[in-house]
Amino acid sequence: MFLAAVTYMVAFIAFAWDVAAHSRTTQRLESQHVQKKAPARKAQLVGAGVGSTAKSGTRSANKNEGRLVSNEQGTGARGLGFNKSAAEMLEGEVADSSMMWGSGTQKRTAARIAVAVMILGAVIHLAGVLSRAFAAGRVPWGNMYEFCTTGALVVSVVFLISLIFRDLRFVGVLVSGLALTMMTAATIGFPTPVGHLKPALQSYWLVIHVSIAVLASGIFTITFAMAVLQLIQTRRERDIISGKGSKLNFMRLVPSSQALENFAFRLNAVGFVMWTFTLAAGAIWAEKAWGRYWGWDTKEVWTFVIWVVYAAYLHARATRGWAGPRSAWLSIAGYLCIVFNFTIVNVFFSGLHSYSGL
Amino acid sequence: MAKKETTATALGPMGMLRWAWTQLTKMNTALFLLLMLAVAAVPGSIFPQRIQDPTKVSDYIETHPTWGPIADKIQLFDVFSSVWFAAIYILLFISLIGCVIPRANQHYKALRKKPAKTPKNFDRLPVHRTLTIPSSAGVEDLSSEQAITDATAVLKKRHYRVDVQSIDGVYSVSAERGYIREIGNIIFHVAMIGVLIGVAVGSLFGYRGQKILVEGDTFVNSLISFDSFTPGTNYNPDWLDPYTVTLNKFDVEYDRQQGSHTYGDDLDYTADLSFQETDGTTDQATLKVNDPVNVNGTNLYLSGNGYAPIIKVENSDGSVAYEGPVVGLTSDGKYTSSIVLKVPDAKNGQLGFVGMFLPTGERDATTNIPRSIDSEALNPMLVLQSYTGDLGLDSGRPQNVYVLDTNTLKPLNTMATGNGIVLDAANNTVDLPEGHGKVTFEGYKRYVGLDVHYDPGKKIVLWSFIVAFCGLIISLFVPRRRVWVRAQSAGSDLLVEYGLLARGEDPRLADEADKLTDIFAARWGLEFSEADDA
Structure with a gap:
């Protein structure tokens, strides 16, 4: 028993340490992001064209050991609603749309350090969450504190993983800021010591339902950040095209609004599938635990609202007049619903999901 | 106007x-x-x-x-x-x-049609490539016709539908793939209708009933034995299958880990049930939270539990006016349970009791008021106030068994007057004033709240959803794209052009073009060298 108490304490200290380390990490991140804006202002981005020319490099013919030689030309991907003249005007004003690594020539030392520190933060964070999980002997999402810490971890890990495929460092400020907010909320707002689960939560569906929900929320966090940037970028692009110029120079690091929209759409599609799964897994669990798959409990209502908003988002892209900023607003609205569902509904609304341990 | x-x-x-x-x-x-x-x-x-x-x-x-x-x-x-x-x-x-x-209709037609004809100008397509194969390479056998035959084979292998054309002697192939994307889309939307139908069926032909069952008691699945019953709009209670359920035992496991944040909380519930079906067959089952028991298509759920103290009320002449468990409504985390007992058969005027059952009762050090400090029955205590008068049960008006209207009754024992009844295992009986007999606290039983649900639409909803989910994934992640390949000779060179068009979201269209280039290069033995952009 004493040993268990010691383990709890170690877990708790590990957590406190993790939170402190992570806060520091993210704070440092943010200051670094501020610093890195400065060089960006001076240095003109070189060779950062918009997607139209992404694949236009001529492969010239040459003879090689008697094999056939040839030549390939062509264009690469253009987003929906691509406008060539507009793209030319924006050339050099926005980052490369392909979001591939190495497409920008500028060295971003600060950003590199930021990512390295964020990886370190995530590793420490992971250790903290794992120690909590081991201390409790179950999945670390049984109350609000654990949702927040695990959620923040998922957000940063999803972000870091997507960095492997694409250079998304431009959303770093927003993502790390959100992770920091979640950690702060967890430690100040809902600190809860390790404890056991209520009988209703003892089900493998807790693992399935909540993990996918948290993962989907992590993805929606990133698309939310992209939607915000998309709106800013759209405005800036309009200003640049109309010849007014724009003061928001740090947005140079951000790809064109069109590229942002396309990429956010793909992520949102994945997020939507996950959310659909969350909803269904929740319904199956509800059927087992409460005897009905759907009963319009407050949490169910909000999960449904979020699902419908993102469904509308997916439809919006295919609807005339709704692509672009309007769909970005829908994505933001969807994310705000998630935040609302996660905070206000858990804390202030009573319902069957009142497990938050508050 | x-x-x-x-x-x-x-x-x-x-x-x-x-x-x-x-x-x-x-x-x-x-x-x-x-x-x-x-x-x-x-x-x-x-x-x-x-x-x-x-x-x-x-x-x-x-x-x-x-x-x-x-x-x-x-x-x-x-x-x-x-x-x-x-x-x-x-x-x-x-x-x-x-x-x-209309979309299904249109897609049905599209499925029966050949892929769209090769356009004249590939420059207008979002992704297009031109391979220039010089004849100086010394290969004459690659004619434009052969190139298209090869391209057709390649596209077929990549699951495209193909249609070879020859317009004014120029060979080309048009191809399309991912027809299933639209099918997935249509399936998803149709399946959503299926979900709605399932929900409707459930609310028309299902029912839900609640029953509180004390240990040792038996309940028959029929309309009169339910505490509350909500039939579906079209459900006839005569359809109820009258099987019986007996609660043999109900066990609770508590958190007894020292220092635990949730110390003393309930960790696990286990209800031991036995059944007798209408044909006489019997069965046993263990009912737990998150683990309903299925009986003849209906599901039994463990929706609540609590304590039922066994109370005996005797008249002054020694005859028993009431004896049995009284279901207490749990009012806090320590299972403080409120008790209402109506004894209309008491000889010296009807009796009414209001009080509390405390699983682990303890008198507060300062106020001396008994309260429950643990949810396990470690020191069961019964606190009662008694009243006498007309309980109003004969008026024919239905009454809530959990509420006693004390306004018209005369108090016998109350906390306010200082003669409230406090009973425990050691001191388990007390005489009521004014010759109303005596009350004995004989122990307690556990009870469970059983929910009986029947939802015939559940399976429809589940399967519709599974189909919808598959449809959703297909419609979001299977790319639908068209490819046209045209080959013609330009001077001594052979020009192979190909253009790609996405139908719907397709972020990997350019990748597909790259892949085609690589495949063609491998097939025809082409070698590129990366030249400078200039």
């Missing part, structure tokens, strides 16, 4: 309908309805809902005398069965049907 009227009549009722139909099946309208649905669901989480907690609703109406009835009138307490919510989703589903039918 007059002119307007004539146009209106000229449109006619059929025209109006057609106009309404076109409006309704527009994507814009569907989007608007979707957003409306999201907004309309919100009040359902803000206001108390009758489907969840009818008492909360009546409390709300009582505390808001002006606004309450208005909110009730506009169905804010029954959002999800309200006229306006139904109107939105019915319109949405009509709109959905109106969208899906």
